[in-house]
Amino acid sequence: MDLQEYFKLVFSDYTLRTITIGTAILGAICGMLGSFAVLRKQSLLGDAISHASLPGIAIVFLITGTKDTNVLLFGALISGLLGAFWIRGIVKNTHLKTDTALGLILSVFFGFGMLLLTFIQKMPNANQSGLDKFLFGQAATLLIEDVWFMAIVTTVCLAVLLLFWKEFKLLLFDADYAKTLGFNIKFIDALITSFIVLAIVLGLQTVGVVLMSAMLLAPAAAARQWTNSLSTMVILAAVFGSLAGVIGTGISASQSNLSTGPVIVLVAAVFVVFSFVFSPSRGLLFRQIRFLKNRRDLKLHKTLSFMFDLVRTHEDKSHPHAVKILNNFQGYTRGTLKKLEEKEYIKIHGRMWSMTEKGYQFAGNLYNQNIENE
């Protein structure tokens, strides 16, 4: 099956449509919430939470013996929340820094989870329990009920974001200031952390414990490159996340033996690289172009300001001077002279040049900091 065939199938094949819609919704909610995690400089929080959810899944299985995904994910939610709030507790009550607390919770919870997982696999009657699908995700197991559930959670999350938009922004930018204004920052913080945990748990079935944090970070990191507005960033991250979900599902469905989760993550990574290179204001490419242009402009300005110093000494500003005078000056070439004429800053008459009124004005204000050139 090639990609074209896939897009036809999306509209006819039930399973494929379910998975595509599911990954699109997942990408959207992860992108939105990921923006907040990235701006709070808590990029690794997602990684810690997703790893911390593993023992929850295993414990619920051991207690209930069920393979029902929703029940298992409930366990993941509890242990993910526990991990998240322990991290905050550690940071608040000990001398440890956030990165240490994150690493500690991540490895301890994940280690415990792996221990339980291997224990379960060696239990009689428990072979094929399929819990390891949560490690790397298995999009094919998505059911329409799962997708509905994702859609509901995403809608609720969107509503909360819109409702508390002002408070979230304030917390992200300046938490201490938010506190002095009388906002309960613990509540806002707990709200946003809870939604991040929820989004991660929703994604475990599709993308898995190990790669889940990329779903949060990659769309947000890509979106940050294109805009300087928080709302645009959140919307863009949601769009990037959705696109990564849809395209990733498409690629993995059209090739055999490509599991969906990793492909989605790789597609998101392509978005990131593309954004880092090509974004107009922050991208590497345009930065280089701007650098070269600046250097060219500066060369022109140097010549022009030398000419300005000459012209300034004469009463008549359009008084012609010999081109020869410039020969002793370093920045000068025939090329720069021509460019200055193109910009109508000077006029050239054979071997003489004179400065125009426009050129005189421009040169006079070249190094004047107080004039805004916008």
Place this chain on the structure above:
Amino acid sequence: MKTKYAVTIDDLTVAYNYKPVLWDIDLAIPEGVLMAIVGPNGAGKSTLIKSILGIINPIAGSISIYGKPYEKQRKLVAYVPQKGSVDWDFPTTALDVVMMGTYGSLGWIKRPGSAQKKTALEALEKVGMLPFKNRQISQLSGGQQQRVFLARALAQNASIYFMDEPFQGVDATTEITIINILKELRKAGKTVIVVHHDLQTVPEYFDWVTFLNVKKIATGPVKEIFNDDNLTKTYGINYKVSVQQ
């Protein structure tokens, strides 16, 4: 007439871990003064302000704003944090940051409207930053960022202003802009409390001063107590500045 106090602090003690940062501070700040808090690094100047504002929980002591606890008087108080305390690469504009000053009076959930925008624009105008209102904040110079922070506090429209090193690393233009605004605030009867590092400018800028080094060394009118004796007590070395009286 009895002096009215804007801020009253009794027996305030603050400690990080085991080390006391502020020790048994008693301080009464009269209404309408322009006060500098001076002291060496680690003297607890920022901590004092943060304790008054409820950002840090003290171990002991009580603080009141016009006789009532801070929680009940929030709307009377504005705050300018240290410029370095936030990430200036945050995706937002100067106007948007200044609008945050109006969030406190708005309260939960309500969104800022045209009235809040007008307040913010006026505040930007006062600090001379109106032409930069739509600039992304990372594209502002350090001095401009400091002025945006000041504008945000002005948008709070408060009676008492706390500022944490507003003159830190700013150019002369910004320093003059800021000090003129502070003097205007005092003229309007507001109380302004500034953590300040440049001892040379204290007599010129301020009318009230508090010397702090973990303990309160002295507090009072600049003309009476800003002298070599108190400076030496505060900074621990034989400190001499030429004080022009």
